Amino acid sequence: MWAAFGLLALFMLVEAVAAALTGSLALLSDAGHMFTDVLGIGMALAAITAASKASRTGQRTFGLYRMEVLAALANAVLLFGVASYVVVEAVRRISQPPEVLAGPMLAVAVAGLLANVVAFLLLRSGSQESLNVRGAYLEVLGDLFTSVGVIIAAVVITLTGWWYADLLIAVAVGLFILPRTYHLGRAALRVLVQAAPPHLDISAVRAALRAVDGVADVHDLHVWTLTSGMEVASAHLALERDADFAAVLATSRRLLHDRFAVEHATLQAEPADANGVCHESGW
Known part of the structure; x- marks a missing residue:
């Protein structure tokens, strides 16, 4: 999990910088989606670390277990902001889509896809043993398809010069992130208000x-x-x-x-x- 976390965090930064340099909204949205992977794995690692090391004291009788939930809520707020920005910016660019450097965009998207494949393989065996790892594994699996979408957009732009492909993929990824953001935030708030678990009658x-x-x-x-x-x-x-x-x-x-x-x-x-x-x- 630490290896997958480090690898995806590195490529998230690479995609964010490449998005700024190439002008690609699709790359920016993919970086935002990869951010969900990094936060998901980070929260899983935090939960495992808290469970094994956090001490209970007179003032913290339950240790630091709630830190994972607070991180999840912060994650949801940040993701909502990123996804909303991508969608709004895509709509703003419709009338005059800017030129995108498709070559660098394609190279970075392929590298991001390879990073996701490696992370996917690293987490696959552990996903059968831990719910936390399984959640991170499913996040990475979803990001694989997002990276493929960015690659398709880069290829279309390279072959046809149709700049709208970048906007369409960006909006698709943004809309893909928003429902997941809603469910993540709702689940975190449900825990924080101490509602009964939804799966328990x-x-x-x-x-x-x-x-x-x-x-x-x-x-x-x-x-x-x-x-x-x-x-x-x-x-x-x-x-x-x-x-x-x-x-x-x-x-x-x-x-x-x-x-x-x-x-x-x-x-x-x-x-x-x-x-x-x-x-x-x-x-």
Whole structure:
């Protein structure tokens, strides 16, 4: 992942400089798309590093896991700005498309494609073992097609002199990035506002906990995402009079982990006849 990150970061800068020198919007949009690859792999590396090295202290009881989510939100904002600029600039140039240096544009686009192929091969095996790596792998796979589009535009300009090819590819890439930017930003905001994970049915979680032997009722149930792939839950379990306290807690934690992939659960057990001493929060 570090090798893929370094390679793509280098070629992202090369494409950005080449876009400025050649006047190609398609190259600029491809550099923006490659930026998504670099940020995606960077966030995956940040998550792995945080998981293995970040210490929990009295003031940071969950470590630094949320840094990945904040980086994702910043990524979405930057990408929206890049994609919007490319689309607006392409529309502005329609009436009089500027001359593009197709030769250098083609050379840089081919080099970018080769960089994506190498990164694709580097990440392929790890994508079967890690969700973080798989996300980066899919980002690079998408960028492969974008690089091919830029190459096609350069070839068309070289053979026909039809400058509009550069604008069309630029707009296509910009429009391709925008939906992904929206989904990335939406997912990051969903985590930051501590909404329940979209793939979890809270009613099903509540019903499963209620079905545990010795549990009379479940209340004050909360499930949220700490960072990608790390779900957290808390709940109050009202126990029947003859319930085995330790067995109920062990079974409930195992249920949340095995069935709902909740990595960390804080469960409060209380007698069912507590008469509302432990009651639902008023939020």
